[in-house]
Amino acid sequence: MKIDQNARLSVAPMMDWTDSRCRVFHRALSRHALLYTEMVTAPAVLNGDRPRLLGFDPVEHPVALQLGGSDPGELAQAARIGADWGYDEVNLNCGCPSDRVQSGTFGAVLMKSPERVADCVAEMIAACPVEVTVKCRIGVDDQEPREALPAFLEAISGAGVRRVTIHARKAWLKGLSPKENRDIPPLDYPLVAEMKAAFPDLHISINGGVTTLDQAEELLGQGLDGVMIGRAAYHDPWTILGQADSRIFGSDDPLDAPHDALDAIRPAIERHLAEGGRLHHFTRHMLGLFTGRPGARHWRRILSEDANRDGAGTEVLDRALAGLMQRAA
Structure with a gap:
């Protein structure tokens, strides 16, 4: 293209x-x-x-x-x-x-x-x-x-x-x-x-x-x-x-649901963490991923509170997603 x-x-x-x-x-x-x-x-x-x-x-x-x-x-x-x-x-x-x-x-x-x-x-x-x-x-x-x-x-x-x-x-x-x-x-x-x-x-x-x-x-x-x-x-x-x-572009969307984005960018996040970066550097841009969906407030709260802590890894994302899914069930 x-x-x-x-x-x-x-x-x-x-x-x-x-x-x-x-x-x-x-x-x-x-x-x-x-x-x-x-x-x-x-x-x-x-x-x-x-x-x-x-x-x-x-x-x-x-x-x-x-x-x-x-x-x-x-x-x-x-x-x-x-x-x-x-x-x-x-x-x-x-x-x-x-x-x-x-x-x-x-x-x-x-x-x-x-x-x-x-x-x-x-x-x-x-x-x-x-x-x-x-x-x-x-x-x-x-x-x-x-x-x-x-x-x-x-x-x-x-x-x-x-x-x-x-x-x-x-x-x-x-x-x-x-x-x-x-x-x-x-x-x-x-x-x-x-x-x-x-x-x-x-x-x-x-x-x-x-x-x-x-x-x-x-x-x-x-x-x-x-x-x-x-x-x-x-x-x-x-x-x-x-x-x-x-x-807009007349092609297939790469993901079926917003939670699929976590798997898509997990390798990039893990590389960033391995290079000394913080989880917050990624997650601050992801707070709105579930905007308008059940559990979105829980998602934002977990990322806002926990992603900037020393040693925070992708388990924070998993925990935030699990809590969101429970609230959406």
Whole structure:
């Protein structure tokens, strides 16, 4: 399957959430959904601990590296390094509204500088053998989205970008927290659909406010090329990812029931523990596996209380599952 097809459904890059252990877990639920790293800054890639920042399990493919930055040369080097580490895509973050990102003049503030973004992606594309993509907002602050967004898309497509994910909300760089920026600015799905009509050669995925596969299927049916889901995929992974392969990609789902995920990722967890990792590094991403099912509260409680204890092993998972099954009987 080509990565454009994998992008029909993707899991959004989410700071502190979509690390490698999270992605291994999500991959057990869906063979095809495109997975993204947390955002990594280009300077960190150039100067930091690359095994810690970039290392991933080959089972995660297809997996994309999201970079933050605004210096074309740094981004080009970081993109090339990401490709050398084996990532299938390198994505430039033009949508994050946090103060830290703003102070570094990247993220959503780049919506104000489409020419700068065009320079960045042009150099990244020239340096990087894998596809370079962009994730953006519909605008920031007092921008008029119907003017700012097409100008932005014109600039990046002119520089060679073929695929873009649009978070269908403005970002307010002052006055709203990053969390508020995910909820308060109104969604404008029709504008994103208009951009697909205006830029038919661009592969456009929509992000923001999508919480069900029903919504995803509806948006795909409107002509959009892909749907990116964030918090819903994290908090209710079985409902979103456990059925994604059959409903979105037209293939068999890899697992029959959520508890099958435990057997699927047990070898990865055991390797992680043998290398000195903690059970909590995996299980913190698995709290929502049984969301909405009898016994889900027991599952969350056991993992939350016991998985971070010294020496905790996969017996904690077994105990949590046994208690859940008893309550579901």
